[in-house]
Amino acid sequence: xxxxxxxxLLLIFITAAPFMFPAFRxxxxxxxxxxxxxxxxxxxxxxMGYNSLGNIFFYGTGMYVAxxxxxxxxxxxxxxxxxxxxxxxxFTDTQYFVGAIVGIIxxxxxxxxTAVIIGYVTFGLRGPYFAIxxxxxxxxAGELVANWEWVGGGQGIALPVYPGDLDNGKLFFYxxxxxxxxxxxxxxxxxxxxxxxxxxxxxxxDEEKAExxxxxxxxxxxxxxxxxxxxxxxxxxxxxxxxxxxxxxETAYQTINLGIFMVVCVLLGGKGTLWGPIVGxxxxxxxxxxxxxxxxxxxxxxxxxxxxxTVVYFQDGLMGWLMHKKPEWFGVRIxxxxxxxxxx
Amino acid sequence: MSTIIDVQGVSKSYGGVLANTDISMQVxxxxxxxxxxxxxxxxxxxxxxIVGYHPIDEGxxxxxxxxxxxxPVQSIARLGLLRTFQQTRIYGAMNGVExxxxxxxxxxxxxxxxxxxxxxxxxxxxxxxxxFVGLYEKRFLKSGSLSFGQQKLLEFAMALxxxxxxxxxxxxxxxxxxxxxxxxxxxxxxxxxxxGITLFIIEHNMRVIMNMADKIYCLAHGKMLASGTPGEIQxxxxxxxxxxxxx
Numbered sequence: 375x376x377x378x379x380x381x382x383l384l385l386i387f388i389t390a391a392p393f394m395f396p397a398f399r400x401x402x403x404x405x406x407x408x409x410x411x412x413x414x415x416x417x418x419x420x421x422m423g424y425n426s427l428g429n430i431f432f433y434g435t436g437m438y439v440a441x442x443x444x445x446x447x448x449x450x451x452x453x454x455x456x457x458x459x460x461x462x463x464x465f466t467d468t469q470y471f472v473g474a475i476v477g478i479i480x481x482x483x484x485x486x487x488t489a490v491i492i493g494y495v496t497f498g499l500r501g502p503y504f505a506i507x508x509x510x511x512x513x514x515a516g517e518l519v520a521n522w523e524w525v526g527g528g529q530g531i532a533l534p535v536y537p538g539d540l541d542n543g544k545l546f547f548y549x550x551x552x553x554x555x556x557x558x559x560x561x562x563x564x565x566x567x568x569x570x571x572x573x574x575x576x577x578x579x580d581e582e583k584a585e586x587x588x589x590x591x592x593x594x595x596x597x598x599x600x601x602x603x604x605x606x607x608x609x610x611x612x613x614x615x616x617x618x619x620x621x622x623x624e625t626a627y628q629t630i631n632l633g634i635f636m637v638v639c640v641l642l643g644g645k646g647t648l649w650g651p652i653v654g655x656x657x658x659x660x661x662x663x664x665x666x667x668x669x670x671x672x673x674x675x676x677x678x679x680x681x682x683x684t685v686v687y688f689q690d691g692l693m694g695w696l697m698h699k700k701p702e703w704f705g706v707r708i709x710x711x712x713x714x715x716x717x718x
Numbered sequence: 719m720s721t722i723i724d725v726q727g728v729s730k731s732y733g734g735v736l737a738n739t740d741i742s743m744q745v746x747x748x749x750x751x752x753x754x755x756x757x758x759x760x761x762x763x764x765x766x767x768i769v770g771y772h773p774i775d776e777g778x779x780x781x782x783x784x785x786x787x788x789x790p791v792q793s794i795a796r797l798g799l800l801r802t803f804q805q806t807r808i809y810g811a812m813n814g815v816e817x818x819x820x821x822x823x824x825x826x827x828x829x830x831x832x833x834x835x836x837x838x839x840x841x842x843x844x845x846x847x848x849x850f851v852g853l854y855e856k857r858f859l860k861s862g863s864l865s866f867g868q869q870k871l872l873e874f875a876m877a878l879x880x881x882x883x884x885x886x887x888x889x890x891x892x893x894x895x896x897x898x899x900x901x902x903x904x905x906x907x908x909x910x911x912x913x914g915i916t917l918f919i920i921e922h923n924m925r926v927i928m929n930m931a932d933k934i935y936c937l938a939h940g941k942m943l944a945s946g947t948p949g950e951i952q953x954x955x956x957x958x959x960x961x962x963x964x965x
Contacts, residue, residue, distance in 0.1 A: 568835055586769070587880055
């Protein structure tokens, strides 16, 4: 009952937030993006023990796929992205919205399929090798796309601007991000309670044992990564329309920004927990915005210091620390000392 | 009784070390087969070969008539041939019940079944097996906080949860308090008779293996030294020599 009230209040707050803080609509939308990518990173990194540094690949690919679908439904993609093009290519309102929605969903599906293909190769790697292998995929993809003229090459793609009032546009993107975040949360809350969730945790805790018990490890790993990639692809697609213009190396396949931020968020909040990535993303976003505003010039130093402190002194993150201090809040029981039993 | 595991002429070497040379042996369905031998005689290597942990150099291993020497670990486990580890392996961060539920036989599930929640019957079975090994009282404790012996019992219960046809146990009584060993022997025997699971056991404790097994194989220096009933093995001078180091 208490929980229901909490979730209802939370949902009301999520809906009201962009109206309560109209000046921060884009900021809040970005916060949702951080929450979604952190939660999806935790699906493999925290729940399954596979620390991917390449999840940004799905973000960038999601952007491109969504944009290409939206453009391709109306115009010729090659001509649209040609830098020397002089004619103006327009989109009607219907073309924009249909293109955006179909593109975003298509981006999710495309990324899920690529996750299965890439995972089939990279899941042979364990530990740090998996991290480096996936990072390689993301970097290579960025370089390849940057040299592919059909999708705009190094200058990227410029999408049509949101038709109508710009403030409404900000609301539109806020809610697209928020809905994907809420859907993802509900989905994960359910997923982590299933046998599949337990099997994935078994892979994290001792993959060899899981194999010896006959768990379909590769199948579950691919499924988990595909599910994560689906949601990253979705928010990548939304970002494409929100940002209007994006280019391959700094925006789409931004391995050193968002690609690392999502990992830091999860570490800050606590790996392998449902709420950790969310709390971490909020904390990180606030810290990042404060340092970018008040420590300009030193913001990367501050960020680096935060990463170092988190990794060295605070590995379990906020939720992990709470779990350690207050295990009974999470339903974990530790064997009591004999003397305690006698005293009571 | 019919043969369920048939090992023929298996050899395995690690670099220059011949861990197993031309080993042939059979495990009878429904029985308890023992594997003994001094330290470093190649018992665990043979176990690992059977469960597909590493490829073998020569020979053939058949399970229920099917050649399994080329299959990977997971595929063999999914045929119902399960092993426990010498260094006990449980999921230490989870409690006993969670450990049991993870050990549900995934091979008997279709892919979509894995997205279901565990049924009441699954929980009851987990509780029943935890009770069977005597860990019912401690089922909600973090299993990493259990003693080594209790963790071994938990691993045994997890193996039973998986409903295997054959269970390969690598030193089930090693590191267990002597007072608990009798209880464990009793439970292993009951797993064999009540649940109908064929057991194949590596054991150092002679009293344990002589009490349980119908047939015993003895390895020494990677070769099959002797085989027979517990009585025959006990009376075999070569086995006695191997254990006392008369070589």
